[in-house]
Amino acid sequence: xxxxxxxxxxxxxxxxxxxxxxxxxxxxxxxxxxxxxxxxxxxxxxxxxxxxxxxxxxxxxxxxxxxxxxxxxxxxxxxxxxxxxxxxxxxxxxxxxxxxxxxxxxxxxxxxxxxxxxxxxxxxxxxxxxxxxxxxxxxxxxxxxx
Amino acid sequence: xxxxxxxxxxxxxxxxxxxxxxxxxxxxxxxxxxxxxxxxxxxxxxxxxxxxxxxxxxxxxxxxxxxxxxxxxxxxxxxxxxxxxxxxxxxxxxxxxxxxxxxxxxxxxxxxxxxxxxxxxxxxxxxxxxxxxxxxxxxxxxxxxxxxxxxxxxxxxxxxxxxxxxxxxxxxxxxxxxxxxxxxxxxxxxxxxxxxxxxxxxxxxxxxxxxxxxxxxxxxxxxxxxxxxxxxxxxxxxxxxxxxxxxxxxxxxxxxxxxxxxxxxxxxxxxxxxxxxxxxxxxxxxxxxxxxxxxxxxxxxxxxxxxxxxxxxxxxxxxxxxxxxxxxxxxxxxxxxxxxxxxxxxxxxxxxxxxxxxxxxxxxxxxxxxxxxxxxxxxxxxxxxxxxxxxxxxxxxxxxxxxxxxxxxxxxxxxxxxxxxxxxxxxxxxxxxxxxxxxxxxxxxxxxxxxxxxxxxxxxxxxxxxxxxxxxxxxxxxxxxxxxxxxxxxxxxxxxxxxxxxxxxxxxxxxxxxxxxxxxxxxxxxxxxxxxxxxxxxxxxxxxxxxxxxxxxxxxxxxxxxxxxxxxxxxxxxxxxxxxxxxxxxxxxxxxxxxxxxxxxxxxxxxxxxxxxxxxxxxxxxxxxxxxxxxxxxxx
Numbered sequence: 001x002x003x004x005x006x007x008x009x010x011x012x013x014x015x016x017x018x019x020x021x022x023x024x025x026x027x028x029x030x031x032x033x034x035x036x037x038x039x040x041x042x043x044x045x046x047x048x049x050x051x052x053x054x055x056x057x058x059x060x061x062x063x064x065x066x067x068x069x070x071x072x073x074x075x076x077x078x079x080x081x082x083x084x085x086x087x088x089x090x091x092x093x094x095x096x097x098x099x100x101x102x103x104x105x106x107x108x109x110x111x112x113x114x115x116x117x118x119x120x121x122x123x124x125x126x127x128x129x130x131x132x133x134x135x136x137x138x139x140x141x142x143x144x145x146x
Numbered sequence: 147x148x149x150x151x152x153x154x155x156x157x158x159x160x161x162x163x164x165x166x167x168x169x170x171x172x173x174x175x176x177x178x179x180x181x182x183x184x185x186x187x188x189x190x191x192x193x194x195x196x197x198x199x200x201x202x203x204x205x206x207x208x209x210x211x212x213x214x215x216x217x218x219x220x221x222x223x224x225x226x227x228x229x230x231x232x233x234x235x236x237x238x239x240x241x242x243x244x245x246x247x248x249x250x251x252x253x254x255x256x257x258x259x260x261x262x263x264x265x266x267x268x269x270x271x272x273x274x275x276x277x278x279x280x281x282x283x284x285x286x287x288x289x290x291x292x293x294x295x296x297x298x299x300x301x302x303x304x305x306x307x308x309x310x311x312x313x314x315x316x317x318x319x320x321x322x323x324x325x326x327x328x329x330x331x332x333x334x335x336x337x338x339x340x341x342x343x344x345x346x347x348x349x350x351x352x353x354x355x356x357x358x359x360x361x362x363x364x365x366x367x368x369x370x371x372x373x374x375x376x377x378x379x380x381x382x383x384x385x386x387x388x389x390x391x392x393x394x395x396x397x398x399x400x401x402x403x404x405x406x407x408x409x410x411x412x413x414x415x416x417x418x419x420x421x422x423x424x425x426x427x428x429x430x431x432x433x434x435x436x437x438x439x440x441x442x443x444x445x446x447x448x449x450x451x452x453x454x455x456x457x458x459x460x461x462x463x464x465x466x467x468x469x470x471x472x473x474x475x476x477x478x479x480x481x482x483x484x485x486x487x488x489x490x491x492x493x494x495x496x497x498x499x500x501x502x503x504x505x506x507x508x509x510x511x512x513x514x515x516x517x518x519x520x521x522x523x524x525x526x527x528x529x530x531x532x533x534x535x536x537x538x539x540x541x542x543x544x545x546x547x548x549x550x551x552x553x554x555x556x557x558x559x560x561x562x563x564x565x566x567x568x569x570x571x572x573x574x575x576x577x578x579x580x581x582x583x584x585x586x587x588x589x590x591x592x593x594x595x596x597x598x599x600x601x602x603x604x605x606x607x608x609x610x611x612x613x614x615x616x617x618x619x620x621x622x623x624x625x626x627x628x629x630x631x632x633x634x635x636x637x638x639x640x641x642x643x644x645x646x647x648x649x650x651x652x653x654x655x656x657x658x659x660x661x662x663x664x665x666x667x668x669x670x671x672x673x674x675x676x677x678x679x680x681x682x683x684x685x686x687x688x689x690x691x692x693x694x695x696x697x698x699x700x701x702x703x704x705x706x707x708x709x710x711x712x713x714x715x716x717x718x719x720x721x722x723x724x725x726x727x728x729x730x731x732x733x734x735x736x737x738x739x740x741x742x743x744x745x746x747x748x749x750x751x752x753x754x755x756x757x758x759x760x761x762x763x764x765x766x767x768x769x770x771x772x773x774x775x776x777x778x779x780x781x782x
Contacts, residue, residue, distance in 0.1 A: 013517075015212075016619045017450070017451040018615060018616075030284075030512075030630070031284060032623060033630050037622050037623070052198065056194075072194075072198050073204055076207070076212065077207030079455065080204060
């Protein structure tokens with residue numbers, strides 16, 4: 001059985017990172033009336049949201065088993081993200097250069113990481129075709145090895 | 147054994163873990179009946195942007211980062227003055243039976259109302275006035291918190307930490323340069339982050355070497371000379387002004403040296419300098435709220451996140467090391483219980499409103515029903531996220547209690563120490579309380595080889611930077627909040643940005659200028675009122691479902707009774723005075739306002755229960771599949 005492809009979407013959250021119990025109330029519609037404060041971050045969120053929907057449409061579960069597993073993480077969760085990135089590198093061993101690039105994605109947002117490899121990062125937006133092609137190639141490679 | 151902070155902390159953590167697996171499971175399975183087969187809003191409305199099914203370890207991190215802040219640090223640092231025992235017991239009891247139930251309850255009602263916020267659910271369950279009540283409580287809360295922050299920063303800069311001025315102001319410049327480089331010139335984020343953090347470290351060292359004593363500006367040449375003499379006195383001198391040369395230390399030195407004229411001059415100058423700082427901070431808040439977010443707020447928030455995690459991580463590591471080495475810092479110096487603190491209000495009920503966020507916080511319901519609920523993958527995940535994250539925040543409060551009870555050396559608990567009387571830490575204002583946290587924390591950092599003076603400045607700047615970043619975003623949010631209140635009471639013409647901004651800044655200014663000494667108690671009470679409103683909503687919803695309401699209603703009644711009692715005690719204390727200062731009059735009026743909100747809340751609750759189990763407008767339609775029934779749609 002082939003393991004699902006792991007996609008990690010690292011995006012900025014459209015709210016304060018360090019607000020604690022006084023700042024991070026902006027997402028509550030009651031308080032904000034639905035208006036955005038962090039418009040740039042929101043744009044990034046919406047763009048990655050489109051990619052997220054595309055993954056669901058193009059790679060639906062087959063016989064109840066998912067082909068692609070997606071995790072969305074934002075830098076509020078630095079502790080988790082740090083260990084997760086190193087774990088991705090350890091698990092998929094994409095090579096020294098690619099591994100280092102992945103491990104340092106903590107600092108470069110937004111980013112798309114597929115099976116431990118950075119395929120899109122800040123300033124280099126990802127188009128749907130490239131993404132689907134990358135995922136298909138990876139699946140094919142996994143099928144061959146399997 | 148119980149005099150060792152690490153042993154006590156470990157025992158407290160064990161209690162919290164046990165509560166998670168027992169009471170947490172009971173509330174989740176028997177009361178809320180979280181159903182693994184029910185479709186959550188994250189799946190039903192999945193859009194990849196707001197509604198994203200997220201695994202527990204990831205969502206826990208997001209949720210915890212959103213609820214943990216200054217609250218669980220400040221409250222316990224003050225309340226430990228009545229002894230570490232009651233503070234610790236209240237954190238454990240409050241956290242398990244009130245706070246965690248509240249957070250899980252907020253998640254639960256929001257889950258069953260398609261991810262709508264608790265305020266909106268309250269409108270459905272209680273009635274239309276509940277939404278207005280929520281908005282007014284939130285206005286009070288945010289204006290109070292921001293006023294308290296302005297007041298505390300000004301106090302900290304003048305009286306306790308002039309060493310934090312250069313790094314705090316410098317951080318604004320670093321943030322603007324960082325924002326411009328990253329968001330406009332597309333500079334690489336990794337490299338820019340490293341440069342910004344290095345610049346920030348440099349600023350801290352500069353601040354330590356050159357504290358900016360703004361209280362000296364405008365003093366006579368003789369007084370300045372006397373203060374400089376105290377600063378330059380040799381380390382072995384009996385009387386000297388210690389680093390970081392705060393006005394508080396200068397005043398003590400001058401008093402001991404018998405220079406009464408200088409003491410009087412300083413006592414007159416300090417409030418004036420603080421007032422100037424408050425106005426400068428208000429102007430900054432207004433400016434920052436109109437500047438583009440990417441230029442100042444976002445980059446500073448980003449840099450601040452590294453500071454915050456570093457501070458929490460190193461404090462925890464320092465405490466552990468101190469315990470392993472059996473150092474003095476792990477030995478508890480504070481008394482177990484001290485009900486008769488000179489000059490303090492009675493420990494009951496004030497301990498319970500002083501430790502607000504560490505035990506129960508209404509703000510958490512806004513986070514739970516805002517972002518978190520939209521990302522919950524399965525209903526049972528609400529237990530680790532809602533219940534578990536609150537218990538983790540309780541663990542943070544336990545650490546702070548131990549930092550103050552053990553991290554501060556014995557002289558802080560001695561006859562002339564900070565915790566000797568209410569004047570030192572409770573009546574001394576927020577800055578004195580923050581200073582206690584800074585000093586205790588610096589002791590822990592010292593165990594990792596970080597010099598005490600660097601650790602102290604670093605912690606002071608971390609707190610200041612956090613407060614300033616929050617001031618930026620809260621001023622904006624408060625403006626939105628005022629606009630919503632105007633719409634709710636059908637004054638649409640006033641719901642414009644200029645009027646709303648003016649009311650927002652005026653609210654913050656009012657609280658900043660009222661008094662820094664009692665703001666925290668007021669903030670705690672208002673925060674618990676919001677938690678009361680959430681628990682009332684949860685109770686009513688459970689009542690409508692025919693489930694036991696005791697587990698949410700008793701905490702609500704308990705909390706409202708204690709916070710109202712504290713408020714009434716304070717008002718009676720003021721009432722008994724012969725004449726009032728302007729500050730006391732304002733304080734009385736604010737207390738009246740908060741008390742009216744509490745009674746309003748109780749009246750709404752009684753009216754809603756009197757209506758019985760009939761669902762309010764459209765409730766049945768909103769809640770999705772009927773309770774207990776198998777949902778037609780399966781999870782994707």
